[in-house]
Amino acid sequence: MRAIFEQELEQVGEGLLQMARHVQAGVRDASTALASADLQLAEQVIAADDAIDAIEAELDERCVTLLARQQPVATDLRVIVSGLRISASIERMGDLARHIAQVTRMRYPEQAIPEQARETFAALAEAANRAATDIVALLESHDLELAAAIESDDKQLDELHQRTFTTTLSPDWRGTTTETVDVTLLARFYERFGDHAVSVAQRISYLVTGDLDGVSSD
């Protein structure tokens, strides 16, 4: 591990970790609220997203201040620029958890997900929870095995996203049009959640190894 990572990112690392913990709770609660049509929990996720946005704004300020004060050169700069990118992705993951909660609220007291798709959504929730938990752990430990685990979670989210199409487009699908719309959007939110998780994992890996290969754009 490069020493530079430890020194520089510590200053923004705490903010990123705080954001990631909020997202971890947000996506877990959003999935629970979705599965149980829990209006109160959905409202809580929606309200909590403001906190993530506030930390992001503060963190971005801190990054710019850090750049100005330290006048850092190439490598250090990359750390801080990466910090800005990572915060944008984590913030977006918070938005997606909020979107899941918003669909739950919109359909209350009905359940948004019909019986036929519930198993897939339980698996989507599990994979998203794992990805969010692994991001928190990766920020804490810089253990690159976690980055590989996040890529695997994302692959599973992609497969489960595809499976929702197989379900809704099968002749056996008995869902209403509203349910088709909700399943389509909700699966897309989980799939995007995975994409952002991978982007975060790749950027953290880059900071640890200095190897930019495989870092996708935002």
Place this chain on the structure above:
Amino acid sequence: MRAIFEQELEQVGEGLLQMARHVQAGVRDASTALASADLQLAEQVIAADDAIDAIEAELDERCVTLLARQQPVATDLRVIVSGLRISASIERMGDLARHIAQVTRMRYPEQAIPEQARETFAALAEAANRAATDIVALLESHDLELAAAIESDDKQLDELHQRTFTTTLSPDWRGTTTETVDVTLLARFYERFGDHAVSVAQRISYLVTGDLDGVSSD
């Protein structure tokens, strides 16, 4: 207009403008391909997105190099950091144009959008084209009236996105489940395109006026 904007952003401005022009062509062609089930044009949009991603990677490198070479202080830094944010949003707009083309390709030789939703999608295409064209013009002229026009285009995209729900959830909807899924996803792509356009417009406004009020996060 602050002189700093002219001096600093010129160095990244050309790259942003190049990206924005690609996106302008991409979303226009993606919408044309969608409306006419034009496979060749859809393929062209999908292939062209790689060029946008390549310019973004190069631009980001240039921003970091600029930071390292110039050791800029607060205001100048904000310009470059904003440049990084703007490039990420424009890149994402390119992805969304590609997603529209991918749905077109997947349904070929059928049209993805059924008759009942075509008028709404023609309006979505128009609003997205206006937003993309205005971003190119805003990057060229820094005329803040264009930023206001982009906010208005986005508002229209939001309304049209909502209208697709009214259409698919109406008792008159005769679309198949595949058509419901496609309409839901495609409308979402246009809606997100508008959100990113506003993010770009707000960040450019901030660079011109120095006023961060109303700049939303990514």
